[in-house]
Amino acid sequence: MALTNWFEHTFKRRPWRTQRQAIALVTLSFFVAIIIGALYLAQAANVSTTGRQLEDLILQRNQLEQSNEQIRGEIARLQSVPRLRDRARELGFVDATVGSIEYLPVLGYNPDRDERPAIVIQQPEADVPVYDETFLGWLQQQWDAFTSQQPTSSEGQP
């Protein structure tokens, strides 16, 4: 009660103190605004930087995709039949003729045989432990582990 009275006395009866209070509040508000502004600016700058980095990454990805496409085209050109044929001839390969091919029938082998699905033998499923741990249970476990590590009075003594 006395404290309340002191506050009333101090702030109501002393106008100069009210002015100081106002100045303090304004100053405080100013600093709070600056801090909020600074935080906002920092955040915005961070977002902008991330945005620029993302832009760069998108650009880089697009360039890499174009480059891949270019390389795919180049590979296809290098694998074109006339080029492969010329290269094979350079290496000494010659065209096969009907007479130069020998077919060896493999007894019992049928390339177009009916596909029979492999028979799957059902294996008995192993018992999988059920996960039913609760927080309290875990706490109890930890406590038990902790207490089991506590040396008994007789341990560690001769």
Added chain:
Amino acid sequence: MQQQQQIQEEMFKRRLPVVIFGLLIVSIFLLGRMVSFQFQYQWAPEVINYLEGLRNSGYSQTLRLAAARGTIYDRGLQALAVNTLEYRVGISPNLVSDPRQVATQLAALLNLDELDTFEKLSTNEPYVLLAARVSAEIGHQVAELKKDIPGINIEPIARRSYPQGTLAAQVVGFVGGDLEGYYGVEGFYQEQLAGRERDEQVSNIPFDLPVDREEDHGGNIVLTIDRDMQFLAESELQTAIAESGSRSGTILIMNPRNGDILAMASYPSFDPNTYFEVDDASLLINPAISQQYEPGSVMKVLTIASALEKGTITPQDTYVDQGSIEIGGRTIENWDRQAHGVVDMTQILVQSLNVGAATVSLRMGPSDFYSMFRAFGIGRPTGIDLQGEAAGTMYVPGDENWSESNLGANSYGQGVAVTPLQMLTAVSAIANDGLMMQPHVVRQIIDGDIVQTSQPSALGRPISAETAEIVTNMMVAVVRDGLDGNASVPGYTIAGKTGTAEIPSPVGYEPGVSIVSFIGFLPADDPQVSILIKLDRPSGYWGSQVAAPVFRRLAERLVILLKIPPDDVRAALAEQGGVVSEIDR
């Protein structure tokens, strides 16, 4: 004075509610308009778009994202058409500080005249074009140079590239400068390949995170064309044209079981990478599907098959060949102008007798004859998935151009025009137990995770399996007994028929020139491929002498490529229950 003041006050008090009421009404009206403006209840969509555009113009911009065209592959997934980039290189001379040094560097890189380049750089122009199109490799080198030299402008240009060059050019088609597909698969599947350009709103506010501006990719297309077989067909065709002195030609290879076109080669052709350098626009068109010709004697196969199917003849039936026959006031003669006496139906094909074919068609009568030819697809397009297919021409009774003599002439392939594809599709029905399959060149369309695979579909069953087997045996006899081994491959049974057609002109048939052809399939007992060879205006006149040997050479290489063992090996395999089939059906 005081009284007057009181009167004024009273008047003021009386008028004040009126004014307040008036202002209230106006305020409510304005408020109502503001609300309606805000929520745009009654605005037309274009006004809304305009206002939204006005609102967004300061904060965002619209970017048009180009679409990346899909790749075209052969059936073995070898790329036939891909996208590449080229670059347009320009420079702003007013930003160049040392024109001499820059001119030296750029001229060397872009293969330009150094003095010309220096003169261009010495001006005060804001922009000068240095090279309209340079390769990606040079473009990247210029881009490196740009880091040190201000003012260089390098702009990417999307371009379609065909890494296999001229291979299958008339099947694939090409993409023009406007990035639209023309002819072939590029033209027919333009919508599926092209992808979609789209407009994306991009924020100008630096605090907004960028959206992922990924291009829309068109679907990739896998063709039924086999690159190796296509190369084989093209190289054999070029050899044949050179050796026979032909003006042009076509080779088609098809899987008769499912209609897959495995190779479609025509010569002369063009390089789709440099389509703009082609002087003769007809080279861009695929003759295999668009060029009509009178097929000649290969048509006898369809005549005999039709008559057998209708029960007009049996294989054992005979007729007395007197060397000529008159139908509708026109005398029809055999190719050798000789009489052949008593001849059976197989010999009509083996000896390629015009009189025999005309006799059979006469026995059938126009109604049965033309209904069967229609069933074989003569006179209508096959519906292949390529741009520019022709329907062929067949006059039927009732048409102004039809006369009775047509019945005789049509039976041996005169007075009727077909495309090479039509002819092969019809004969492939015989190879496929009478079922005529829809020819097609696209096997799969892959659009992201969606894969559409073309399913074999039948155009119809013009003949029964039994008739097909009889005609196949007759065609085997043609190759075995009628061509002096010109179309035979040792170890393999082949069914086939030659054709020698005169070339019609406005004043009758051109003397001394012909279109020679051969249609066959192999192995005859289990056909895996059907083949058409057609050569225009060779120096030799007869199909049996010019086209049949080309077929033989091609077949010899195809059986190796397709790993088709000789008949005896296949028979040994069949005994074990095995089948050889390299082409997946």
